[in-house]
Amino acid sequence: MKFIKHHLTFIFPMMAILLGVEFFLVFDRTTTNYEQELREGYSMFVVAKEPISIESFQKLDSHISQREEVKKEVLAKQIAEGMSKSSADKILEALPFFYNIKFDSYLHTSKLEHIKAYLEADGRIKRVETFGNSYGASYTLFSFIKFTFKAFVIFMSLISLVLVIKQMEIWNYEHKERMQVMETFGAPIMLRSGVLFKVAVIDALISTILTSGIFVFVKYRWAEESHIDILMHMQELLFQPIDFAILLAMSLFIVFISVYLVVFSTKGQLQ
């Protein structure tokens, strides 16, 4: 019973950290996906006196990634419907150049305002229109949620880390004399800390498998049956094979750091 309790008191906080990491990964993937949708749905409409190449736009701001020209002929044809060909030609000649420009990342509204002002200051550009009202509101809400979630995950991980270290202190107490005796007889650090490593690595592996299991269950069973739109829509983003490797690496990293902390704190005199 004591044996199981000792393992669980390490496994639970380790799982809490790994759950935090996995939530973070899923959230990051989901928000990256959402950011892309927002970014793709946002554009600036530029009216120019002369043709402007994508390179020229990028010289004005490096975040500009795409430039789509709106064909003047199509506009002129619609405006000159029912008129003579010469009138249509005159309209086409009089029309400025129209461009839709897009950006390489999800930009803050103040940055967008800055880009707009910069474009308007260019002599070749007559006018810039943005479609930013819903974008601004989404950005604010989205940034707030993202910050709050990340802060929560970090806070939860820190609390769990404290619990892991507490458990390590108990192990320290249990193994201190044994490790010091071994040190006195010249045992190298790996031999002295062998038992701690073995126990901690097994617990880290169990924590990783359990955490991955929870997310695999959520992805393949719960998400499908939940009827929650976002879960069903984002099912693919919930857990990916690389996540197992990331969680395992993270848990082993915590184990190695914790065991070395314990081992070095037990160095010193036998009482």
Next chain:
Amino acid sequence: MSNSIVISASGLTLSYGHTDIIKDASFSIKKGEFVFITGPSGSGKSTLLKSLYGQIKPTVGELIVGGLDMEKISHSKLQELRTHLGIVFQDYKLINEWSVAKNVVLPLIIAGYSIDVQMTQAKRLLNHVKLSDHIDKYPLELSGGEQQRVGVARAMSKNPFLILADEPTGNLDDYSSNVIWDLMENACQQLHTTVLVVTHRIPNVFSIPYRHFIIENKGVYEVH
């Protein structure tokens, strides 16, 4: 320094913080000698012993053990030196989670000997210390005297060139004390192991020649 000198101290001072425990001590001990160090409680006997296996570094002066300067010794060299020492503690310092046999062969485990060699050596040594019936038991199942005999067997398991014993018979009955003195005498006489014992009093019956140092007023003096 001659090759036959195992321990050499010259102007040695050992301190805890700003308090000197041993001051300006000079002595040398040769291979195969049996040495008793006596002195009142708190005189610094154990501190001197700890300095010999590198637990405490000299504050001033020189201390050479097995040809290594204990003040300048690197961590890896100290680790290596300790694998050639046999240390016996007053309170045994056995690993309670390990069997008696495994405790005895700890130095062999550290040195990477095979299980077969370990088992052969464990049986031989436990037979020497008259504990062959206890090979699979755990330390807490043994009496104090029996535990100390396991501790002595452990100290001798890798044929060390130097055995350092801190009050090895301090809490023991006459039978266990005699077994331990016999073992140490044999190691010294037959294997030419240097044995240095810190103790309150020298046993009444001791069959081999020995040297006696006394610690008084922070100094280490030989009694002739």
